[in-house]
Amino acid sequence: MRTAYHEDLDRISEQLVEMTRLAGSAMSRASRALLDADVQIAETVISADQEIDQAREDLDTLAIDLLARQAPVATELRQVVTAMRMSSDLERMGDLARHVAKVARLRYPESAVPAQARAIIMQMSQVAERIVAKAGSVIASHDLKEAASLERDDDAMDELHRQLFSLLADPAWEHSTPVAVDLTLLGRYYERFADHAVSVARRVTFLVTGEYDTATDRQEDEDAAIVGAAQQP
Amino acid sequence: MRTAYHEDLDRISEQLVEMTRLAGSAMSRASRALLDADVQIAETVISADQEIDQAREDLDTLAIDLLARQAPVATELRQVVTAMRMSSDLERMGDLARHVAKVARLRYPESAVPAQARAIIMQMSQVAERIVAKAGSVIASHDLKEAASLERDDDAMDELHRQLFSLLADPAWEHSTPVAVDLTLLGRYYERFADHAVSVARRVTFLVTGEYDTATDRQEDEDAAIVGAAQQP
Numbered sequence: 001m002r003t004a005y006h007e008d009l010d011r012i013s014e015q016l017v018e019m020t021r022l023a024g025s026a027m028s029r030a031s032r033a034l035l036d037a038d039v040q041i042a043e044t045v046i047s048a049d050q051e052i053d054q055a056r057e058d059l060d061t062l063a064i065d066l067l068a069r070q071a072p073v074a075t076e077l078r079q080v081v082t083a084m085r086m087s088s089d090l091e092r093m094g095d096l097a098r099h100v101a102k103v104a105r106l107r108y109p110e111s112a113v114p115a116q117a118r119a120i121i122m123q124m125s126q127v128a129e130r131i132v133a134k135a136g137s138v139i140a141s142h143d144l145k146e147a148a149s150l151e152r153d154d155d156a157m158d159e160l161h162r163q164l165f166s167l168l169a170d171p172a173w174e175h176s177t178p179v180a181v182d183l184t185l186l187g188r189y190y191e192r193f194a195d196h197a198v199s200v201a202r203r204v205t206f207l208v209t210g211e212y213d214t215a216t217d218r219q220e221d222e223d224a225a226i227v228g229a230a231q232q233p
Numbered sequence: 234m235r236t237a238y239h240e241d242l243d244r245i246s247e248q249l250v251e252m253t254r255l256a257g258s259a260m261s262r263a264s265r266a267l268l269d270a271d272v273q274i275a276e277t278v279i280s281a282d283q284e285i286d287q288a289r290e291d292l293d294t295l296a297i298d299l300l301a302r303q304a305p306v307a308t309e310l311r312q313v314v315t316a317m318r319m320s321s322d323l324e325r326m327g328d329l330a331r332h333v334a335k336v337a338r339l340r341y342p343e344s345a346v347p348a349q350a351r352a353i354i355m356q357m358s359q360v361a362e363r364i365v366a367k368a369g370s371v372i373a374s375h376d377l378k379e380a381a382s383l384e385r386d387d388d389a390m391d392e393l394h395r396q397l398f399s400l401l402a403d404p405a406w407e408h409s410t411p412v413a414v415d416l417t418l419l420g421r422y423y424e425r426f427a428d429h430a431v432s433v434a435r436r437v438t439f440l441v442t443g444e445y446d447t448a449t450d451r452q453e454d455e456d457a458a459i460v461g462a463a464q465q466p
Contacts, residue, residue, distance in 0.1 A: 064314060067300065067314075071304035074301070077297065077300055081297060088318075177413045178401065180413050181402075185417060
């Protein structure tokens with residue numbers, strides 16, 4: 001029984017790593033589609049999202065099956081419950097990559113990102129790629145130092161988000177309102193992508209340190225005020 | 234054993250209904266703070282969010298405890314897992330209400346919503362209040378007809394979201410870029426609030442019909458393309 005249990009748990013963990021790979025690839029391609037105004041790449045991201053959804057379904061089925069068959073308690077129960085929460089974060093990251101790709105597709109053959117905002121969006125995409133890669137690595141290694149480093153990547157994302165809103169509030173900004181709307185949504189997609197990656201890393205940390213903390217979920221997405229502050233005249 | 238189990242499950246269900254009440258009250262007050270530029274009400278929403286977070290933590294502790302002690306299988310296992318997912322949706326709805334309140338606070342003593350956009354935001358807030366009240370009712374009653382009716386409220390929210398983006402793309406729109414940024418974020422908060430309420434109703438439906446469908450999660454938030462389309466010149 002124990003062996004089957006641990007095999008299942010390993011499969012769940014591998015599936016989670018695979019989901020980070022899919023979400024990372026999706027966001028990386030979505031960013032390329034956005035910055036290069038490449039509608040073909042955008043289409044591949046939009047249609048590939050169902051792969052991540054399927055991976056999540058498979059993982060949840062496995063987890064529920066494991067709960068039913070093995071009735072784990074204590075640490076092992078927490079591992080399974082936490083895995084289901086991570087799969088939910090990762091699936092959402094796939095959705096956010098798809099949203100970025102949809103903005104790219106909508107504006108094709110134009111680019112949704114004007115030259116003035118290009119450097120910021122490019123940096124946001126780089127942080128997104130790095131943070132999701134680290135999330136996958138943390139799931140596999142349980143390396144708490146690396147897990148903590150995602151917080152700094154998230155700070156970098158928040159700082160870029162602030163810069164984006166400062167740019168939009170700058171009197172020198174002269175693009176149309178729909179361009180600002182696109183950039184506002186894009187900024188939010190990248191920032192939420194990073195939030196979910198941090199959430200994954202925190203869940204691993206809490207599993208390893210033995211402290212189960214549902215408060216993890218509420219520490220995300222606290223930047224609305226920060227973003228607002230950057231806009232303040 | 235069975236009795237204790239069902240008592241626990243009733244408590245979980247009551248806690249979920251209480252969370253819909255808290256989330257509904259938060260969004261209702263946040264909307265008032267926003268439309269009346271009332272910073273005191275905004276503050277109460279921002280500080281009360283921890284009540285919803287606490288309710289979620291309590292519920293999750295109860296659910297994990299139940300899994301550990303009772304090792305439910307089949308329908309009962311699904312009920313507990315689904316309750317944890319619903320608590321996650323409801324906590325997120327509280328976060329979104331807090332975000333609306335933060336926009337109100339940031340713009341005080343001005344209103345973040347200019348006269349031209351007031352009718353749309355007011356209607357979005359009304360749909361939000363209605364949909365969260367119905368979600369609570371559906372959790373308590375398991376009424377599938379009412380559960381289905383949330384889909385129509387969500388359609389109404391999507392339509393309002395489209396109208397908001399059309400307004401922002403209208404050449405007659407003459408407000409500053411930061412105003413457009415605020416409205417873009419507000420529109421997204423209301424629309425995501427409705428998405429999570431629909432997700433709760435769908436989870437109840439799948440529990441009652443016996444069909445467990447993780448695909449529920451991916452049917453939300455499909456409107457990015459629609460919103461974009463409204464912006465298209």
